[in-house]
Amino acid sequence: DTAVSQTPKYLVTxxxxxxxxxxxxxxxxxxxxxxxxxxxxxLKIMFSYNNKELIINETVPNRFSPKSPDKAHLNLHINSxxxxxxxxxxxxxxxxxxxxxxxxxxNGTRLTVT
Amino acid sequence: xxxxxxxPQSLIVQEGKNxxxxxxxxxxxxxxxxxxxxxxxxxxxxxxxxxxxxxxSHEKITAKLDEKKQQSSLHITASQPSHAGIYLCGxxxxxxxxxxxxxxxxxxxxxx
Numbered sequence: 001d002t003a004v005s006q007t008p009k010y011l012v013t014x015x016x017x018x019x020x021x022x023x024x025x026x027x028x029x030x031x032x033x034x035x036x037x038x039x040x041x042x043l044k045i046m047f048s049y050n051n052k053e054l055i056i057n058e059t060v061p062n063r064f065s066p067k068s069p070d071k072a073h074l075n076l077h078i079n080s081x082x083x084x085x086x087x088x089x090x091x092x093x094x095x096x097x098x099x100x101x102x103x104x105x106x107n108g109t110r111l112t113v114t
Numbered sequence: 115x116x117x118x119x120x121x122p123q124s125l126i127v128q129e130g131k132n133x134x135x136x137x138x139x140x141x142x143x144x145x146x147x148x149x150x151x152x153x154x155x156x157x158x159x160x161x162x163x164x165x166x167x168x169x170x171s172h173e174k175i176t177a178k179l180d181e182k183k184q185q186s187s188l189h190i191t192a193s194q195p196s197h198a199g200i201y202l203c204g205x206x207x208x209x210x211x212x213x214x215x216x217x218x219x220x221x222x223x224x225x226x
Contacts, residue, residue: 041200045214045215102159105157105158107156110154
């Protein structure tokens with residue numbers, strides 16, 4: 001069973017389009033995250049939700065909007081996609097919002113904006 | 115600026131050789147985590163170190179956290195091609211408990 005699953009694995013789209021990435025975890029964790037990994041492999045946190053409540057919102061353009069329908073799901077919607085949005089987006093979950101437990105990651109969604 | 119600095123950025127070693135990857139912070143860390151990322155895949159949790167001076171081992175990988183909790187090293191003994199990937203350190207920075215920062219990663223290739 002996959003613990004943290006994200007879909008799609010690959011996403012190729014044109015500038016200006018709107019797209020969504022879905023994430024689900026079956027670990028029973030309360031906290032979920034979205035990270036962006038750039039071309040240099042640097043991982044940067046974007047959002048964090050704890051039990052459907054937004055607790056971290058980094059300096060991310062308003063075009064990015066996370067949505068958590070329940071604590072097992074955290075989806076990422078991106079409006080008006082730009083070339084600079086091309087990256088790998090990772091979803092993660094943790095049983096502890098205070099970061100005392102390790103993060104469990106999905107396999108990533110490679111987004112390419114043309 | 116980056117909260118965690120990793121070195122080296124990339125490493126190519128011959129199979130069977132030992133290697134060390136370092137992770138350094140200017141601040142005292144609340145826990146230091148090591149992850150491995152295989153190319154095109156997600157991150158796999160390797161080890162977590164919480165106490166100053168702590169050392170943990172798993173198979174041929176050993177991680178240490180210094181007494182000041184500002185530096186960690188990951189040592190691989192007798193490397194194998196299966197060790198290839200990107201190694202990332204991650205940590206919680208004291209002034210921002212809800213955030214988990216990652217180092218820039220070390221890309222490891224092991225030549226058979």
